[in-house]
Amino acid sequence: MVDAAVIKECSDPGLKAAIVEQFIARAGAPDPLAVTVRSGNRVVLVPRPKTAEEALALIRDNLGRNTVRVGITQYPAGLGIVEAGQMKPDLVDACENIRMGTALFAKVYRIIIKWYGNPTEKEVLPQVFDDAIIAWQTGYFEGTAVFRAEDPGKAKLADPVPEGEGDSTSERAEHDATDDSDAARDIAADPNQAGIRIDLSGIGAHEK
Template identity: 50%
Template sequence: MLDAALIKECADPSLKPAIVEQFVQAVGSEDPLAITVRAGGRIILVPKPKTPEEAIEIVRDNIGGSVVRVGLTQIPAGIGLKDVSELKVNLVEPCANLRMGTTMFAKILRIVAKWYGNPTSEEVFPQLFDDAVYAWQTGKFEGESVFQAEDPGGAVVQRSTVKIDDAAQVEENTIAEIPDDAPINPDDACIRIDLTRIGGQK
């Protein structure tokens, strides 16, 4: 389970914390130095690195002709780089990896949402999320390379599973909608008028 402080400090702010956690749980690793190498559909076993420097050396040794994924978010190494020498140790640093991974995943979510017609209902989000996770794992969505694709921009309506514990959010949600046909119970009635100031002035 990801540390809440790490999510708050490092994750892409356009994703809700619950979605970040769900994303890492679906595609990532608990080990920030985790490396997965695939070639021709097969997983290639590589030595387990003990330091970030070792991890980057393993990535550099395997990146030619293979798909190498690294860190907490298992982000593909080498996206947008022209040379393996450009690979930096921060690729496996937890905060930097989470930032890069969630930023990329947020872009993929927007690509998927655009294909769906940018739905505004939270009910559609689980399907969007599943498609985005599949696109993350395969690198493609509707035949397009998602990691190289342009970001369509915009916001994605996310279905949060986070309990409301923030006082401001609670205050926003204190007024409940009561259906017209609901049975009336005087004990359940809401205070409609603030009477606290009556009699307070002389």
């Protein structure tokens, strides 16, 4: 369980703490060094990193050929590589990972809210939040690569769903992930599938 004080200090100000807590509980990981590697829909078993250097080395070894998610928010590692031009230890720092992950999730949430027409009805909000979680897990919503999509602006974000609702999210995410039609059409827009464009050999263990 991530400490509430850390969430309050590090999360994006555009998201309420309750939203961040549910986001991390449903789509994140309790370990800042957590690295999840997937090849298609299959989880690749990798050794659990014990240090930041080991985590970064694991990311480096898998990025470009597998989907890599990192840290407390399970941030898409490839996005940082392509946009920032380098992989930073921030990915496995608890506070920085929460800062980056919640800022990106806030954008994804705004995309979903806009698609739904900025609803305020309480009966609709659980579905909106579920879809935001699924979009975070798969990287796509209605054919849009959400991590690279344009931010629709500072829309008011709805309160999260009550705990206990939307338990089928993981099953639906798995179902959606099996449909690779979006990925086939837009694979270049998926940061997890992007090739490494820089020399990462200096990160982690010193290599020659």
